[in-house]
Amino acid sequence: MNTPPLKLSALLKNAVIDAKGLQIGTLADLIVCLNPDHAPQLSGLVLRIGSGTVYAPISIVLSMTSERITLASARLDLRPFERRDGEVLLRADVLGHRMIDIGHAALVRAYDVQLEHNAQGWTATGVDTHKARRLNFNRDHETHPVRRWEDFEPLIGHTDSLASRAGGTGLDRLKAPQFADLIEEATTDEQNELLNHVHGNPELEADVFEELDDDSQSEILAARTNRETAAILGRMRPDDAADALMDLPQDRRTDVLGLLPQPQRARVTKLLGFHDATAGGLMGLDFIQFPPDTTIALALTALSRSTTSQPEALNVLFSIDTGGRLVGSLGLVQALQLPQDTLLLHACDPDPVFATPGDDVVDVTNRMADFNLLLLPVLDPEGRILGVVTVDDALEAAIPQDWRRREAQPHPSTPTNHH
Template sequence: MTVATATLSLSALLRQPVTDSDGRRMGALADLIVHLRHDGYPRVTGLVLAVGSARVFVSAADLAALAPERVQLAVSSVDVREFRRREGEVLLSEDVLGHRLIDLSRVAFVKAYDVQLTQVLDGWAATGLDVHRRRWLSLGPRHAAHPPRDWKDFEPLIGHAESAQVRAVTGRIPELKPAQIADIIEEATGDEQDELLAQVHEDPELEADVFEELDENSKSGLFRDRSDAEVAEVLGRMQADDAADALMDLPQERRSPVLQALPEPQRTRVHRLLGYHDLTAGGLMGTDFLALPATATAADALAAVGAANTLQPQALVMLYTLAPDGTLDGALSLPQAVQADPSQTLAELADTDVVVASPGDDVIDVTTRMADFNLLALPVVSEGRRLIGVITVDDALEAAIPEDWSRRETDHHDTGSEP
């Protein structure tokens, strides 16, 4: 295959005449077909030609020349059956050009205005994207065209059901943090949400983390379209306090079936939390904590931490000691246990003057108390001083920060792109 240049612009190629091996016009270039790859650039595997009112497929192997002024095939005839895309095929013009993408470095929506194509050893690949609107009136170097950015800096949202399974495996959304994915989902359209959730669903633990980060309205909307069993599957992996909040956001007639579908012991934990108002210590607390007899040693504590792989990491920053009657006796930090002599007992290490909360304490009192005493975790105890839960600093911050502060819109002024 011969080419005039090593780098081309998709917009310069579209609608250009396509000729056969003898130079006769066969139609116009309507699109280029690529296959997405997780570890490389999408390779061009075919062309879509507009032949009259029909769209026909031509393999990239039959391409002789590709240039803005010349698209020539190495064959004299093509199969004139109507083009039907196969699973995993993506159309650069139809699926990418003019569509929204996710800028992975900024975790923000942008729009693709052009695609850069680069010659590779075995043909052509999509290697770059221009996400800046073209300016038709040039006013000097300041307004010069923006160079394309690396294709790998973006995640295309293609919205094509037949290729969704392939894209769910090759997509890079799971590389982002759960809170970032949640922010994107909240800004996405329905079709975009479906595509994002398809990628997240490949990792059930990540899916649960993302749902924990979603705002109430988005979470309720997404659960509305899922069956009771599917909702229970997600809630079963969420932290118990977040699962309880999400359960109460469901319509009343769905709460009992979903609760019953939860696996044990998650169902027991969630059921226990449902009795507390969400603006109290009981409503904020989680049921993940590590409590050991005061007679246990530092070595015992570290072994228990190592074995507690089902507890959220935030719940392990503090360890609690219990008196012989099972009541809360003391508290110590994980670094204290790590730095202590392994043979020292927790009774020797723990602070017995523990700051605690009662289940009915107001959320403002709870967050103020944690701030005043610089606490990373606040134990919640019953009237008999039995440890029933722990409020971690991330849950306290979420309760203390106004919702409109935590959902600020991203500043797009310097991107030149449209949402």
């Protein structure tokens, strides 16, 4: 006989009947152990008996319906219920709490959990993220869609169960900007869980911190030690690390700067001298330059080996004279379309558009828009390249702050199929 799916909300406070047909209490919660490979299975019940709660293993449950829960035994361990490591409580941890909708990279609230009985036992198979109407006189026709449990990642906020939820998580499908959006919207407890996940991947953690808005980044780094902060800043792009460093309280900056690895410290120190609303403050230090007699083939080979550089900063090849002064630029697409033995001397634009370190952000963004530039070199008074402004940094600087605080639209983490 097939057992129809049940909703958690319909089970809570149900009478629990023992093997003799006597009511011994009511249902207070259901216990599951999360598994990264499939929907979580019920391992036990939390029963309210009098003023306390006790544990009942799922093995003694004879049946569960929307009216009652029947046990196959009258014998229970009457010691007060205590959650064990790895256990998750569907009512206390999930119902009414927020979860991450992985497909849309958005925070949603779980208003109900669907339970089904299969060959493995009782399983939490779905989540209802639609709030039920208070006045609903036709419940039989209520059609809230229930989506698969695997489409969500619960933010449990329970430290002891974290280890059992760390591997194979759906969060691995999210990208750094999506994590940043979620963290900015999350509560402190939710932030801690998300940050704990990205902390296991130092490169991802640095990328996430680069994407965070200034306020969120400052608040999170304020709770980190100087050494922890330096570890994050040490992996960030130097321009983003310099901005983050300047947002720290003044009495922390020197200590954190001193803890950075030497190459990163030198780069960050170089950028600290520029105001953040200028080209110098916007620029990054990754770029690629060659003498004019370099062939395109040789330049592209060097480009392919620049695996530690910011990819956005490699969209343009720069040509410099013997004094290090900029004498030409060539877009990457143009370079790929030309004969590979062509010299940069003959291929480059001999009059490249550039900025100076003190140029205002508005001037920089307008210049990039006017000339359709993906990359704008920033030159010192002698014409040498100090750094480059990438189009993503220019866009970020150009977007008004109040636009950033508008309610974000969900950003799917996987392509949507249109039928």
